[in-house]
Amino acid sequence: MPAPQPVDPCPPKRLQSAVIADTLEAEIIAGTLPSGSKLDEQALANRFGASRTPVREALQLLASRSLAERVPYRGVIVAQITRERIDMLFETMGEIEATCGRLAAERMTMSERAALEELHQSMGDMAARGAHEAYEQANTQFHTLIFEGAHNAELLAVANGLRLKLAPFRKSQLKASERMKRSAEEHDAIVTAILERNAKGAEKALRRHLLSAARAVLASMG
Structure with missing residues (x-):
């Protein structure tokens, strides 16, 4: 696998639908747009x-993230986000x-391990600089490398769907500088275990990492 590409400081202009979806996503997570x-479409277009086309695409994106749902006779509404649902997710x-971490520790190629370590090191610098947006993008890439490193197509599909x-909740908790730094520290334990081919260690470190992220998200909900 080729080495990870650095985050572009001047990314191309994003699709209007993605910008609309991200704005609405942030408002839903913050509670500005409450459940129900x-x-x-027309109000959002205004x-x-x-036009209504990018708005419709944005609503489809929100639905794929389980933040909105289409209800007969009511149209698209904001989905109910409960602590119980987030906890289960x-x-x-x-x-x-x-599971991905355990398999990745056993199955990753040398080039895949090197790419993971290089990305981890760059993320440490991002955390130290407080580069939240760059870190959030790299964090998605970090976990994707582990999913792919398990070399199981069915498991990869399930992991990507979840x-x-x-994603909206993990993104929101990484906006806090302390949580971002803690995330980088937790990644260190994950990468060390994978590089050492310590399958049980990688499995344990990833489970703890997700527990830590869940605690941060639930704490932000009050």
Whole structure:
């Protein structure tokens, strides 16, 4: 596997639908758009100065992240986000990532291990600088390398599906500098175990990492 590419400091302009989806996502996570709120296409098009097509695509993105749902006779509404649901998502993701980590420690090629270590080192610098956005992007890449390192296509598909549902919550908790630094420290234990081919150690470190992330998200909900 080729070495990870550095995060582009000047990324290309994002699709309007992605920008709209991210804005609405942040408002849903913050509670500005409470559960049950109707997401009207025309009203949103007027708000963002867009046509209904990118708004419709944005709502589809929110639905794929389980933040919105289409209800008969009501249209698209904000999904209910409870502590219990978040807890179950993190619990499931913790077990999936732990399994990926155990297999990755056994199956990763030398080039894959080198790419993971290089990315981890660059993320330590991002955390030290407080580069939240760059760290969040790299964090997705970090966990993807572990998923792919398990070399199991079915497990990869399950892990990626869960990642999409949890992405908004993992992103929100990484905005806190202390949590970002703690995340980098937890990654160190994960990378060390994988590099040493310590399957049980990698499994344990990833399970603890997801537990730590869950605690941060639940604490932010009050």
